[in-house]
Amino acid sequence: MKKTIVLAIFTLQGNGAERFALTLAKGLIDAGHEAHIVYFKNIIDLPIPEGVKLHFFDYQKYRAIPKFMRSGIAAKAFDKFVLKNIGTPDLVLSNLLPVDFILSKSQLPNVHLVIHNTTSLEYGERLEGMRKELTKIYLAKPCVAVSQGVEKDFIEVFGRKSKITTIYNPIDVKQVVSTASEYVPDIDTPYIVNVGKFKQQKRHDVLIKAYAKANVQEKLVLVGTGELLEASQRLVKELGIEDKVVFTGFKKNPYPYMKHAKFMVLSSDFEGLGLVILESLALGTPVISTDCPSGPNEILPSDCLVKPGDISALSDKISAYSQQTDNNPVRLDRKFLPDYAASQYLDLII
Structure with missing residues (x-):
């Protein structure tokens, strides 16, 4: 049965999380499903795979709202935007903190936050000052780590209440x-x-x-x-x-x-x-x-x-x-391929 998956990301500039979203979207389309990317800032530097549907959610107008109110208001607006332009999704994947901050309050079904980096090292000395805010965000929804190391570190930071699994980033x-x-x-x-x-x-x-x-x-x-x-x-x-x-x-x-x-x-x-x-x-x-x-x-x-x-x-x-003249590269394991990642993400649908 054809599923509708939404991938939310701040921009489509040329970094790892953005390339992940596009690669996974293509893998989902190749598997016979519908993939939509909702981006918050209107910058597109990367080539968009055929069949991937793009939607610009203008987040800028919500930035004037005080932070303690912003996530709830913007999340309601995001949900309304998705329902109007895409319909009810089967799975929503949020990428990176500015988007996670909003989607942690989303009421759409099956929202997961994808953790792209080692939390303790990404925030470093800022972690303690941000721990309360980050805990509210990352314990609000189930999460997906892009490696076993990211998952282990996440649990060490946020504790046993963490709901997280690992799905490796795919490479097309x-x-x-x-x-x-x-x-x-x-x-x-x-x-x-x-x-x-x-x-x-x-x-x-x-x-x-x-x-x-x-x-x-x-x-x-x-x-x-x-x-x-x-x-x-x-x-x-x-x-x-x-x-x-x-x-x-x-x-x-x-x-x-x-x-x-x-x-x-x-x-x-x-x-x-x-x-x-x-x-x-x-x-x-x-x-x-x-x-x-x-x-x-x-x-x-x-x-x-x-x-x-x-x-x-x-x-x-x-x-x-x-x-050396014979630096033979390592062969890629199947777990890093788009069809494998797509099937694992589809398994998250309840």
Whole structure:
């Protein structure tokens, strides 16, 4: 029987949660169901799969309402918007805190909040000050973690009353592979690549220092933008490696850079799952990653992992991968494919 699934997200800019929503929506459509994405801010940077229906819920006008009243009022408006434009959904999946804040008060059936990151590390020192508010949000609805590590951390933060299960983020291998052939990056090969937003979590400083210490021939290509981009550029200049590091800026389609790289490096302090790892493996590109909470060690074997923040260990691993000619990538497990994820999400429907 055909089901109607709503995925709610703040914007459709190029980050992991947004790509997850689009990939899962396509997987649900391929399985014969109806997928609708409701987005709160009118920014679309990502290609929309055929058949996915988009709906813009203008959240901006609710931001003037005091916060203690806002979630209830906006949730009623969201519910009314969905019922009018889509009908009664069989499943609603909320993504990221600004949307979770609203949908925790939704009265629509089968609302689940998808937890994309390791809660304790995402909020860090702010957690204690936000614990009461976050507990109200994340114990109000059942939740879905994108990795076992995220689920374990969630329970440690919110306690035994937590209603959470794990469904791994899916990767659309066919779409990634076909999109990766759209162009060839104008960069001398071989090179090392990192794709990610320039923010503290991603630890570009650790990657840049480890790369400089490794002193390998391959260039380092950094794909992305963010608030720490200029700091990273300054660090590259201080280390005297401007001629070896390429900053590409944001790329709507980063897959050609991943496809043509000798290997990918992820240097994060924490992840939810590490979608770029799955994307690289789908393209046959080997990956080195920090063994951060959480996700990478649920995808990669231990010999591909190093301790987070350990510049020397990461440098040694970069040197070793640079010298090898047979860095065979890990094969993707079926649990990371869209049809498998779609079936697990459909099982949440009561």
